[in-house]
Amino acid sequence: MRVPPAVPIALTGALSLLLPTSCAGCDEPDVPLCRGCRAALAPAPRLGLLGEGVPLASALTFDGVAARVIRACKEDGRTGLARPLGMALRAALAALLDAVVRPADVVVVPVPSSRAAFRRRGYAVTDLLARRAGATPRRLLVPGRAGLDQRGLGRQERARNVGGTLRARRAEGMRVVVVDDVVTTGATLDESVRVLRRAGADVVGAAAVATTPLRSFSTANGA
Numbered sequence: 001m002r003v004p005p006a007v008p009i010a011l012t013g014a015l016s017l018l019l020p021t022s023c024a025g026c027d028e029p030d031v032p033l034c035r036g037c038r039a040a041l042a043p044a045p046r047l048g049l050l051g052e053g054v055p056l057a058s059a060l061t062f063d064g065v066a067a068r069v070i071r072a073c074k075e076d077g078r079t080g081l082a083r084p085l086g087m088a089l090r091a092a093l094a095a096l097l098d099a100v101v102r103p104a105d106v107v108v109v110p111v112p113s114s115r116a117a118f119r120r121r122g123y124a125v126t127d128l129l130a131r132r133a134g135a136t137p138r139r140l141l142v143p144g145r146a147g148l149d150q151r152g153l154g155r156q157e158r159a160r161n162v163g164g165t166l167r168a169r170r171a172e173g174m175r176v177v178v179v180d181d182v183v184t185t186g187a188t189l190d191e192s193v194r195v196l197r198r199a200g201a202d203v204v205g206a207a208a209v210a211t212t213p214l215r216s217f218s219t220a221n222g223a
Contacts, residue, residue: 108176142168166188
């Protein structure tokens with residue numbers, strides 16, 4: 001079921017009761033997320049590093065069920081899926097905070113959607129996921145210039161493309177964790193780290209719901 005992007009988030013749950021639906025992960029009818037696909041979203045946090053040397057925690061691998069569910073949440077207006085995805089992000093945040101920082105004074109900063117994506121969807125994906133993870137996001141990052149669609153771009157092309165696409169509000173003295181939905185090459189998170197540091201923030205880590213299979217990680221317990 002695809003919900004038109006102009007429909008407010010508060011109405012999507014009601015619409016799902018009236019319109020036919022199917023599992024976002026496997027297309028099983030009459031259920032938004034079946035038991036098997038919900039189990040496939042069980043978080044398994046892993047730790048790695050961004051290009052800027054910042055620790056990164058990820059809960060899922062972006063393929064199979066996870067990829068389908070994330071796409072449904074982002075592109076099909078199925079915001080009810082933000083709850084299980086938010087639980088995965090919560091696990092990634094917990095793994096990051098346990099491993100590298102003290103959580104008491106950390107500010108969670110979502111990577112913003114582009115203006116065009118926000119207009120198309122009607123909601124900010126990463127902000128929504130951060131709230132479903134139990135965090136109170138601070139919108140220190142704001143969209144800058146419009147970049148090209150990142151899909152189909154290589155690592156170096158992505159890095160060049162994201163330059164200038166983000167700006168940061170003043171963040172002196174803040175200890176920041178940046179969060180995103182999916183990490184591919186890490187170019188967007190690296191740019192987020194750079195602009196937040198220029199704004200005075202101490203960026204202590206990053207967390208994501210999922211990362212692409214080619215990224216190198218260790219498990220959160222060091223195995």
